[in-house]
Every structure is written in C-alpha cells, then in structure tokens.
Amino acid sequence: MTALAILLASTCFVPILALVANIKMLRMLRRFADLDPTPPPRWPKLSIIIPACNEAETIEPALAKMRLLDYPELELVLIDDRSKDATGAIMDRVAAEDPRFRVIHVEKLPEGWLGKVHALKLGTESSTGEILLFTDADVLLAKDALTDHPPGPHGIEHRLSQGGRPPRAHHPPPRFEAP
Numbered sequence: 374m375t376a377l378a379i380l381l382a383s384t385c386f387v388p389i390l391a392l393v394a395n396i397k398m399l400r401m402l403r404r405f406a407d408l409d410p411t412p413p414p415r416w417p418k419l420s421i422i423i424p425a426c427n428e429a430e431t432i433e434p435a436l437a438k439m440r441l442l443d444y445p446e447l448e449l450v451l452i453d454d455r456s457k458d459a460t461g462a463i464m465d466r467v468a469a470e471d472p473r474f475r476v477i478h479v480e481k482l483p484e485g486w487l488g489k490v491h492a493l494k495l496g497t498e499s500s501t502g503e504i505l506l507f508t509d510a511d512v513l514l515a516k517d518a519l520t521d522h523p524p525g526p527h528g529i530e531h532r533l534s535q536g537g538r539p540p541r542a543h544h545p546p547p548r549f550e551a552p
Contacts, residue, residue, distance in 0.1 A: 412520070418446040419519065420502030423465075424492035425451065425510035429458040432510040436467045444519040449474045450500050452492040455482065460510075475499065 421439065425432050439449055451474060453461035467473035475511055477495050482488055493507060508514075 389457075392475040394505060413467045416444065416446045417503040418448065418501065419444055419504045419506060420496075420500035421447065421449045421508060422496035422500060423449065423451050423508055423510055424454050424489055424496060425456065425460050425464070426454040426488060426492075427456045427458050427460060429456070429460045429463060429508035432460055433467075435510055435513055436463070438513045438516075440467070440471055441516045442514060442519055443516055447473055447519075448500065448502060450496045451527050452477045452479060452496045453477065453478045454488050527550065 396530065423435075423439075436451075451464045451468065453464055453476060461476070464474075464476045468476045475493060479492060482491055497505060
C-alpha cells in the first residue's frame with residue numbers, strides 16, 4: 374500500500390511542480406510592446422531555412438512574401454527535398470532573381486534518415502547566419518515580421534533577460550498573413 378501511495382503522490386506532484394515553474398517563468402517575461410523599438414546598431418545575420426517536398430502550389434506565394442522581408446542581414450536557404458513537381462524549378466528561378474536565396478537539391482535520401490529532418494540538417498549546415506529560423510514552404514510572413522521587434526541588445530533577448538513582471542495588457546504575436 375505504501376508504494377501505491379508514493380506513486381499516486383508523485384503522479385500529482387510532478388504536474389503541480391511543472392505548473393508552478395511555468396507560472397514563475399511567465400512572470401519573468403516582458404510584453405513585446407514594452408520593448409525599445411529602436412533598431413539595433415548591427416543586425417545579426419539571419420538564415421531562414423525552408424525545406425520543401427512537392428510544394429509547387431504553395432511555395433511561390435511564400436517565397437514572394439519572403440522576398441519582401443525588410444530584415445537587413447538575411448539569407449534564405451531553400452531545400453528541395455526530392456520533389457517530383459516544379460518545386461525545385463520555382464526555387465531555382467527565385468534564387469536566380471534574388472541573391473539572398475540559395476537552393477540545395479536533395480536527389481537521394483541517405484539510409485536511416487527521414488526526409489524533412491535530413492533537409493533541415495542540410496539547410497543548417499549550409500547556413501551562415503547567427504540566428505536560424507526554420508519555417509515551412511506555405512508560411513506567409515508579413516514584411517516587417519522580423520524587424521518589428523529586433524533581436525539583440527535593443528530587442529527581445531535583452532529585454533527578456535532583464536526580468537521583471539510582465540504587464541497585464543495583451544500584445545498580439547508576430548504577424549502572419551493569410552493566403
């Protein structure tokens with residue numbers, strides 16, 4: 374009976390402990406609206422890694438939106454993961470028009486690998502950014518989604534590290550656009 378009581382007590386204790394830890398962490402976060410909107414003196418290089426397999430119908434609008442991003446130090450690494458449709462050709466065309474884009478074509482999946490995981494690995498190894506952002510081929514980002522709250526000493530990372538209680542008002546998450 375004692376072992377059962379210990380098991381039941383620990384089963385209840387772990388979720389309560391996790392809840393308390395999450396509440397404590399949330400109190401330390403600051404609201405985006407309280408961040409200094411001043412652009413940083415140097416933007417860290419950002420690599421956006423986009424794997425795609427047979428995404429010809431969705432990737433062109435997404436890449437068109439990516440071309441409009443106003444982040445100053447940006448590279449986009451596109452991985453065509455063995456597509457059978459026009460995905461690779463669309464990627465190549467966009468990369469030929471915009472030097473921020475680079476395309477990796479995966480012809481064969483190595484043994485023991487899953488497609489998307491392998492594509493993400495190749496994109497990571499090929500990227501040169503200080504910050505990596507992984508996204509899908511159908512995500513449409515707003516033009517200022519990456520610059521509205523810049524990273525670094527003038528933005529999110531610095532402000533969150535300063536601690537303090539979060540304001541009570543709500544601030545919307547980064548903006549995405551509907552297709």
